[in-house]
Amino acid sequence: MPSVPPGEWQRPGPTARQRRNDWWTGLTVAAVAVLNLFLARGGGMFDSEHAAALPEQIWWVLVTTLPLTVRRSYPDVVAVAIAVAFIAGQYRGSQEQQITTGVLFAAIYTLGAWGRDRQRSRILRLSIIGVMFGWLALAFVVFSGNLPGPAATASLMINAVVVNVGFFAFCHLMGDAVWNGVLRRHELEEQTEKLRAAQALAAERAVLTERVRIARELHDVVAHHVSVMGIQASACRRALDKDPVRARTALASVEEGARTAVDELRRMLGALRSGEAEQAAIEKIGIERLPEIADRARESGLAVEFAVYGEPVPLPESLSQAAYRIVQEAVTNTLKHAHAQTLDVRVRYLNGQLELDVTDDGRGGSTTAGGMGLVGMRERVSVHDGSLEHGPHPDGGYRVRARFPYTTGATA
Incomplete structure (x- = not known):
């Protein structure tokens, strides 16, 4: 289950590319459905004296399929429109029922996968499915007189219920699964951003800690050697006139201290440039x-x-x-x-x-x-x-x- 409550997150709308794909998909499905209508009429499928005229049948096929062109942009409106057109087309005797049935399932799936308001999406899907089963029951009552007998009627009813329950359940569950998958991906992206921010903060802290450490090391190195040099220079100044030998010794110590301080500073600055230099600097102090x-x-x-x-x-x-x-x-x-x-x-x-x-x-x-x-x-x-x-x-x-x-x- 997603960790973010459904009411606190809305799936973003389709991209421009997805909208273009929906247009081409809707137009293609509509064209195929019209072609299938002519094939069904030519083969005598679903033939009845109650069948509407060809122009009206084409009209109902187009009204049922063309809403797919905006299915991801307006999933709730599209699902309701297709459901209404599907029932109206069957009521008026449209002989194309194969493609339009698939379109109805696609609309229910899309509403589950792209519905902005999860509560409304769930209610609409369940309502559409309930209406469809009600229409199925009504169709059996109206047309039961044309069936060969009670046993055949019962068999057809059981078959229709089982098949429709399977398809409707599949569409409903797949829609939820896709929506939850997008939500999980959104959560992962948010967690990734938080991890990146935490890593950046940790890196900044590490840099600050390293700066403090290097500042401390520089203080230790410079303060010690400069202090010694200052004392030696003071001794040299006092002994310069009275004891030149001692003054020269003090100056030699100052020179040696300066040389040592410079070497230490070079090692420390080298630590800023490479880990190997830093390790070398550490190993020489103990x-x-x-x-x-x-x-x-x-x-x-x-x-x-x-x-x-x-x-x-x-x-x-x-x-x-x-x-x-x-x-x-x-x-x-x-x-x-x-x-x-x-x-x-x-x-x-x-x-x-x-x-x-x-x-x-x-x-x-x-x-x-x-x-x-x-x-x-x-x-x-x-x-x-x-x-x-x-x-x-x-x-x-x-x-x-x-x-x-x-x-x-x-x-x-």
Whole structure:
């Protein structure tokens, strides 16, 4: 059964091509019916003293068949007109009954398949069928005197009822089946449009999510390296006159940091162009590169202690990358905001958990609540069902601690 109630949907009218086809079909059927009329008269079929004159018979054949030319444009009017003309033609003794009977069945089918108002269409079809059976019964009563006997009359009546019930039921059910098929196709088209709209929306969201991810990655890359470069440049400025050797070392660090930042940016921009470049960029970032972050922090003048506790275990690439970025962001914030002297970075492989602990001795404000860095850390932790703590350390300074569960197994 269709999921859309019949009263809430109307089948669109016929196309221009369908209307043209109806005209040619109606004219062709009318011509064939007129030809069949002459054949029937020549063969003596349905001959009777009550038969109308030839011009009148031609008239009734045309009145019955020509409405087919607009059958899909006005299915209810056509069905009623053909039914009335069919009965009138038989009453007046038209000798063409084969084609016109088929035309009546076609009209009932068309009303079921193309009727705009389903309730009216059903009532009209059932009414026409009921009238036709009433006319059949009346014809048997009127002409029963011409039949050979009661047994023959009963046989003919049963045969006529069975045959007509079969044809009328077939036309009625086929009309409903075609209409319901068109309704289902309409529903499928609507669902297809909704799916397309949903896919477009999902694609837009995916693009937005990818942009946010890339923006976060760019922030992590640029903020860290630029912060280190800024500190090195400041050290170079202070030592330029008093300690040229130290100034040259600082400039070398600035140069190296700029080169590294440019390489990172190239990898990230490559991720925008191809999935392979993106995968390559991901594979080059991971928890095994945390010592590089500690080294760059040392080059910036901080006293850095880096330690790994527990037995390192293989981690999923996405988790390894998230761990790297969180430590990188925490160290970057220390360099930018904390004015710290020392930095302690610890990685702990606990029982089924990875813990990252970054603590400095600065003034206790290294991560601002509204910064992109903190938002990025929260997102990375949330993606991996982890937890994030940040805030002033009880012993002074600032602390960032993240925990991630993992399923690859680890030792305490």
